[in-house]
Amino acid sequence: MTNQTQSTKGLDKQGYITTPYSVSNIQPEFTAVVDHTISSLVASFGERLHSIYLYGSIGRGDAIPYCSDLDMSVVFTSKVSEKDVLALEHLSEDIAAKHTVITKLDFDPGEHSQIIQPSELYRWQFWLKHCCCCLWGDDLSKEFTQHKPSFDIAVGLNEDLSDTYQSFLSQTANSQQIKSISKKILRAAYLLIAPQDNTWHHNLDDMYVSSLPYYPTYQEELKTIFALTQNAQTGSTLSLDSCHRFITNIANQLLGSESIDSDPTA
Structure with a gap:
């Protein structure tokens, strides 16, 4: 960078x-x-x-x-x-x-x-x-x-990720809802690393690219989530299911119960 x-x-x-x-x-x-x-x-x-x-x-x-x-x-x-x-x-x-x-x-x-x-x-x-x-x-x-990138901003904008994700899981989501939650997850993941990356991107493509080096154990999950922000179909909830551990990790970081380097699979 x-x-x-x-x-x-x-x-x-x-x-x-x-x-x-x-x-x-x-x-x-x-x-x-x-x-x-x-x-x-x-x-x-x-x-x-x-x-x-x-x-x-x-x-x-x-x-x-x-x-x-x-x-x-x-x-x-x-x-x-x-x-x-x-x-x-x-x-x-x-x-x-x-x-x-x-x-x-x-x-x-x-x-x-x-x-x-x-x-x-x-x-x-x-x-x-x-x-x-x-x-x-x-x-x-x-x-x-004015603001500089910070963890406080990540929390301020996305501390509701856990509740939003749980609500999403409790329903039969359509393509628009899947696309929306995928965007929220990707933005949350990026905002957590923005202070270290010394960037502030506004579009999802750049957020995805910048996030990849910071989540080495979650490359496939990031790829799946980014793909869903571009083209989600009704029924693709199963794709998000494969990202559950990553999403939970991001949500926990925002709630202060995980470090950014934490790997819940360990």
Whole structure:
């Protein structure tokens, strides 16, 4: 990794994480669905909306029409209720059905008063600062500090991996759910080694390549998980079953019960 430039490493000269998300990066093919989503959120929630943020491949400008998701974080001025969650789900389904250029639409809702708490430094505050760009409303990211890669960030973004994985195992998953959990596992594995690798990648291909040297006993598992992030089919849960020990190891590291070099097969 020593021959990488700072830009390809995802860090600036001081080692802080750079943010490749911008409204100007939105490709023309996705402008209509982004605009429709913003107007629909405003119409549905009005004054209860504080701000709307874009993340993922569309925000980076490397989305693939008819293959990529649209991902947005939505900040509310008051507590997010079950009714709000259901309304967001309805909007998601309706907009995705009308704009087939995206495969699905995901909303991550949060409450302003919670997001600004010190306890959210490595989760919401990091997320809005380095993983999003503001589309509408008052940009909270301007108030938050810059970060360098750290174990705290890995935990802040993925400490729910164990619960998410257990929930996944308890259901009959479709291809979209398998792809989603595979992405989460790969990102979690990468974020754990990012401080040592001295990188901060935003796309799965680079995360996979950077992770390989740090998990020598789990090469096949990483290969399987990466393949599922690209092309998961309903029924490919069996492929993830072969990765169970690796996934459990990653989840335990995030919970502080395993070291990064721990091998549960030993």
